[in-house]
Structure formats: C-alpha cells, structure tokens
Amino acid sequence: MAGVAATADDSLVEYGFRRVIITITAVLCALLEIVDTTIVNVALSDMRGTLGATLTDVAWVITAYAIANVIVIPMTSWLSQQFGRRNYFAVSIIIFTVASFLCGNATNIWELVTFRFIQGLGGGALLVTAQTIITESYPIAKRGMAQAIYGMGVIVGPTLGPPLGGYIIKNYEWPYIFYINIPLGIIATLLTLMYVKSPKYGEKLKANQVDWLGIGLLAAFIGSLQYILEHGQQDDWFADGTIVTLSVVTVFGLLGFIWREMTYAHPIVNLKVLGDSNLRIGTIMCFILGFGLYGTTFIVPIYTQSVLGWDALDTGLLLIPSSLTTAFMMPIIGKMIQRGIPQTYMVALGFLIFFGFTLWMHNVLTPDTGAEHMFWPLILRGMGLGLLFVPITTLSLSTLKGKSIGEGAAFTGMMRQLGGSFGIAIITTFISRFGQQHRVDLVSNLNTxxxxxxxxxxxxxxxxxxxxxxxxxxxxxxxxxxxxxxxxxxTVLSFMDIFMYLGILFLVCIPFILLVKRGKGKIDIADAMH
Known part of the structure; x- marks a missing residue:
C-alpha cells in the first residue's frame, strides 16, 4: 500500500522548468484570492457614490465574498475528488476571472454583491487547491520548502491589497480593482491546463450518494456565522432581530451538521479525524494564527487612518516591510524543518515574538506616532508570522496518515479563515467599547x-x-x-488595550504547544486536500 502511494506521489513530482511554472501558477492563484479579500476595503466609499448604495449595503461586498470563501474551503477536497484536481482548479480560476469582469461591470450594488459571492466561490477553491498542487510538485524531502513558498503568498497577500487598491483608486476608477484579475486569470488558466496534473482518485460518488444535506447545513451554519461576525458590531449584536435569528440558525445548523457528518456513509467533511489530539490543538492554533494575522492586518490600518489621518496608500506601504520579512523567513523556516528542528520550538518562539510585537506596539502608540516608531515592531510581527505559519500546519497533521491528512488540512484552512473573521469582529467591538469607557474615565478626571x-x-x-x-x-x-x-x-487608549490583550492571548498559547506529540517520521503534506 505504501509503495502504491509513493508511486502516485512520484508521478506528480515535477523538476526544472515545469516545476517553476507550476509554482508560479499556484502562488499567483493564491495571491489573486487573498489580495481580493482586502483590496476592496479602500474602494467602498467610491462604490457607494457610483452605485448609490448605503454604508450597510456596500458592506455586503466584503461579507458576500467572505461567506462564499468559508463555505467552499471545507468542501474543496471532496470537489477535487469528484471532478479531478486540474479540472476543478481550472474551472475555479475561470469562475473567479469571469466574476471579476462582472463585478467591474455591475450597475447596482446587489449585482455587485451577487458577483462577489460567485467570485468568492471560485476564490476559496484557489487558495486550498493551490497549496496541494505546489506541494505535490516537490519531492517529499523538499515539501517543507514547498509549504514555505506557498506561505509567502498567503502571508503577503492581505498586506498587498490596501496599497494596491489605494493606488488604483487614486489613479483610475474602482472597477479596475477587479479588471486587473482578468489577464492574470487567463494566464493562470492556460498554465494550469498545460502543466498541472491530477492524481488518480477512486470511484466517484453517484448523485444520490452526495451529501446534499451536509452541504446545506454547512452553508447555513458557516454563512450565518460569517454574517454575524461581519455585521454584529454595526447592528448592535443581539439587539438586532436578524442577528438573533441567524444565531439560532448557526447553533442548529452546527448541531445538525455534526449529526449528519457523524452518521452519513459518505460525509462531505469527515469529523472523526478530529479524534487526533495534535489536530485538535492544531486547529485551535490555526484559529489563533488567523486571529493574529488578519486581526493585526486590520487594526494597524484602522489606527493609522482613523487616528493619524493617513490615506490607504501610505497605510499599505507601512505594512509591506513586515510582509517582506515574513517572505524572507519562509525559505529559512522550510530548511529548518527539513533539517529536523522541532516545530514545537519554532511555534513557541513565534508566539513569544508576536507577544513582543504587541507589547512594543502598546508602548509606542500615541496620537502622533510616526511610521518610524512602528517600523521595527512590524518587522518583529513579520518574524513571528514566519515562525508560525508552516510549523503550525505541519504540527497539526504530524500524527495523521493517508487520507486523514487531507481531511485534517481542511479543518486547519477553515479555522484560519474563521480566526480572521472572529478577530476582526472582536477587535471592532472592543475598540468601540474600550473607547467609550476610556472617554468616560477621562472626562470624569478632567477638572475644569x-x-x-x-x-x-x-x-x-x-x-x-x-x-x-x-x-x-x-x-x-x-x-x-x-x-x-x-x-x-x-481611542488611542482603546488601541493600546487591544494590543495588550492580543499579546496575552499569544503568550497563553505557548504552554499548549507542549501538549503536541512528536509525529513518528515525516508527514506527507501533499496528501492534504486529497
């Protein structure tokens, strides 16, 4: 059995020019998806003016994309098996590209929201499938490096969105933030059809065996939860009837989904794989990684724009050195993993460095903080992310085997995305509430x-x-x-509080790393998403 697996894996390994092309294609597709999660943020006011939408309406441009992303990610492994990975990947790129064109040509806000949802369905598939394609193209001995290359795209992507969007809005019009995807999508589709191979899967499920109920419950649960997280603060949480209704849908959707997946013969998501203790801890760590990655990518621009008065372009440029630091560290981390340095040490150090970043930011924030004060703390953030992304992924899957690795990887990807959504929702809520409390305290101590x-x-x-x-x-x-x-x-005091509590969260994670067992031998991450 092991020999058959090895042969299958070897058939997908590429060398020389073909591997370079496949690597570029996969990273390009991952970047396209992730950049589009943040690039629209700086264009919302222009969209409102052009399409005559309210602030609440235009927020759906972000929400629809996020909901579609999180719904499709856990299903990607199953869909790849049903349609073949190369075909599924190529069709996902086409859906993403066509939807990008339609977004740019939308004539009203709800057309744009609909096309953004379709774009998100294609984009979610790009993110996870690209990881598997790039990993399988490398020999087993170099797959830590493959994960590092993929990680560069995932970490750098969220930071590229705001400055790129700011530049386009400043020099062109908002539809061009979607049009730039079209030539890149066409190139990526052609390269995928020419160079990417599909592994051989077993027999496909018949239409009556497909877990349609599981798909419906997953969409209801994840979609409702994502809406609550995106709109909770602006709608005053449970004072709003829609939030209350969707909270009920979330709870019953989750319970129904768990029941369905544990009892159905052909589940779309295999929950039994969570019996592995390393994966359970790893999914929590991925959640916290998403919290830290997307949360800090969100909070720094909010601070620089709302408190310091910077524009989107200057804010985005501030974050680029941090992302470049992470990108520089990724190959180094890949080589460290190949040499057998325990990932537990790297993850623990990463959380400790992230704590140092939040503490430093807590100490430098003032109403007049300059870019020079935040440069080195953000470099530290980049180092921390570099030490967390790949080691957490490999640790999570280190005690799994065969098909279970792919099923476990679906959870890590989904939890990273949900961690980001929770992080942004919680940070938004607490900035508002801490700010109100600090204002009351300051006024009460202001002796006229x-x-x-x-x-x-x-x-x-x-x-x-x-x-x-x-x-x-x-x-x-x-x-x-x-x-x-x-x-x-x-407001400044509320941001200081947020950074302090984020730091405490990362510090508390360090002891849990000690609970992770060392895997017996090296895992084959390429089985992820099979």
Whole structure:
C-alpha cells in the first residue's frame, strides 16, 4: 500500500522548468484570492457614490465574498475528488476571472454583491487547491520548502491589497480593482491546463450518494456565522432581530451538521479525524494564527487612518516591510524543518515574538506616532508570522496518515479563515467599547477648575478670536477642540488595550504547544486536500 502511494506521489513530482511554472501558477492563484479579500476595503466609499448604495449595503461586498470563501474551503477536497484536481482548479480560476469582469461591470450594488459571492466561490477553491498542487510538485524531502513558498503568498497577500487598491483608486476608477484579475486569470488558466496534473482518485460518488444535506447545513451554519461576525458590531449584536435569528440558525445548523457528518456513509467533511489530539490543538492554533494575522492586518490600518489621518496608500506601504520579512523567513523556516528542528520550538518562539510585537506596539502608540516608531515592531510581527505559519500546519497533521491528512488540512484552512473573521469582529467591538469607557474615565478626571485646563482653553479661545471669531464662538470652538482631544486620546487608549490583550492571548498559547506529540517520521503534506 505504501509503495502504491509513493508511486502516485512520484508521478506528480515535477523538476526544472515545469516545476517553476507550476509554482508560479499556484502562488499567483493564491495571491489573486487573498489580495481580493482586502483590496476592496479602500474602494467602498467610491462604490457607494457610483452605485448609490448605503454604508450597510456596500458592506455586503466584503461579507458576500467572505461567506462564499468559508463555505467552499471545507468542501474543496471532496470537489477535487469528484471532478479531478486540474479540472476543478481550472474551472475555479475561470469562475473567479469571469466574476471579476462582472463585478467591474455591475450597475447596482446587489449585482455587485451577487458577483462577489460567485467570485468568492471560485476564490476559496484557489487558495486550498493551490497549496496541494505546489506541494505535490516537490519531492517529499523538499515539501517543507514547498509549504514555505506557498506561505509567502498567503502571508503577503492581505498586506498587498490596501496599497494596491489605494493606488488604483487614486489613479483610475474602482472597477479596475477587479479588471486587473482578468489577464492574470487567463494566464493562470492556460498554465494550469498545460502543466498541472491530477492524481488518480477512486470511484466517484453517484448523485444520490452526495451529501446534499451536509452541504446545506454547512452553508447555513458557516454563512450565518460569517454574517454575524461581519455585521454584529454595526447592528448592535443581539439587539438586532436578524442577528438573533441567524444565531439560532448557526447553533442548529452546527448541531445538525455534526449529526449528519457523524452518521452519513459518505460525509462531505469527515469529523472523526478530529479524534487526533495534535489536530485538535492544531486547529485551535490555526484559529489563533488567523486571529493574529488578519486581526493585526486590520487594526494597524484602522489606527493609522482613523487616528493619524493617513490615506490607504501610505497605510499599505507601512505594512509591506513586515510582509517582506515574513517572505524572507519562509525559505529559512522550510530548511529548518527539513533539517529536523522541532516545530514545537519554532511555534513557541513565534508566539513569544508576536507577544513582543504587541507589547512594543502598546508602548509606542500615541496620537502622533510616526511610521518610524512602528517600523521595527512590524518587522518583529513579520518574524513571528514566519515562525508560525508552516510549523503550525505541519504540527497539526504530524500524527495523521493517508487520507486523514487531507481531511485534517481542511479543518486547519477553515479555522484560519474563521480566526480572521472572529478577530476582526472582536477587535471592532472592543475598540468601540474600550473607547467609550476610556472617554468616560477621562472626562470624569478632567477638572475644569484646574489651572492647566483653564490655560489650555484660554489659549485655544485666543487663537480662534485671532481668526476673527467672536468671544462666545471662540469659547465654543475651544471646548469643541478639547472634546475632540479627549475622544482621540480615548481611542488611542482603546488601541493600546487591544494590543495588550492580543499579546496575552499569544503568550497563553505557548504552554499548549507542549501538549503536541512528536509525529513518528515525516508527514506527507501533499496528501492534504486529497
């Protein structure tokens, strides 16, 4: 049996020019998918103006894509088996590319939302299938390096979106953030059909054996949960009827999905693989990795734009050195894994470095923080991510065998995406609530009879009077400036709290790494998503 598996694996290994082309194709497709999760963020206001949409409506452009992504990721392994990996990958690229063209040509907001959902269905498949294709193209001894190359795309992608989107919006119009996918998608489709091979699968399921109920329950559970996370804060959570209804759907959808997958003969997601202790710990670590990756990619731009007044392009440029640090470290991490350095040490060090990053950011945040103050903390973030991505993936699957590896990898990919969604939702909520609390505390301690406060108000009043305002108008504006100053300081304090709590979360993870068992021999990550 092992010999057959080895032969199958060897038939997919490529060398020389073909492997280079396949690697470029897979990384390009992963980048296309991930960049599109963040590139639209900076174009939302332009979309609102062009399409005549409300802020709530335009938020669906992000939500629809995210929901489709998270629904399709756990099904990707099964779909690959049914249609053949090369065919499924090529069709996914075509769906993504055509949907990108339709997004750019949308004439109203709900057309755009519909096309974004379709684009997300194609994009979710690209992310996971690209990982498997690039891994299988390398010999077993070099598959740690293959994971590192793929990891570069996954880590760098979220950071490239905002500056690229900012540049396009500044120089062109918002449809071009979708049109740039079209030539790249055409090239990727042709290269896939020419160079990518499919492994040989067993007999396909008949239509009446397909787990349609499982698919429906998965879509209901994941889709409802993603909506709650995306819209909870702006809709005041459980004060909103839609959030309450979807919370009920989420709970019963999850329970129904678990029951269905544990009892059906041909489940679309094999939950029994979670009996492996390493995978259970690994899925939690992947969730926290997603929390840290997407959460910090979200919080830094929000801080620089809302507090410091930067534009999207400058914010994106600030994050690029951090991503380049991660990209530089990925091949080094791949070689360390090949040399047998325990991944547990790397993961523990990664969480410790991430704690150092959050603590450093906590200490440098002020209403006037400059790029020079955040440069080195963000470099530290890049180092931490480099030490976490590949080692966590390999640790999660290290005690699994054969088909179970692919089934386990579906969970790690899904949990990383959900971790990002939870991270953004929780951070958004706590920034608002911590900010309100800090404002109350600052106002209660602001003694209007103190000499310093009165002197500041007098200085402001005189400044406004010098600009031609009357005494009463100048005093009112002075009080306004003081109020804005208090609000800004409260916001900075809330960001400091968020970084501190994130750091504590990463620090608490370190002891759990000790619970991970060492795998017996090297795993074949290429079985992931089979």
């Amino acid at each position: 009879t103190s000499f310093e406060v009165q002197q500041r108000i007098m200085q402001l009043k005189q400044g406004f009077m010098a600009k031609g305002f009357s005494a009463s108008e100048a005093l009112a504006k002075a009080h306004q400036v003081m109020d804005l100053s208090v609000t800004k300081q409260a």
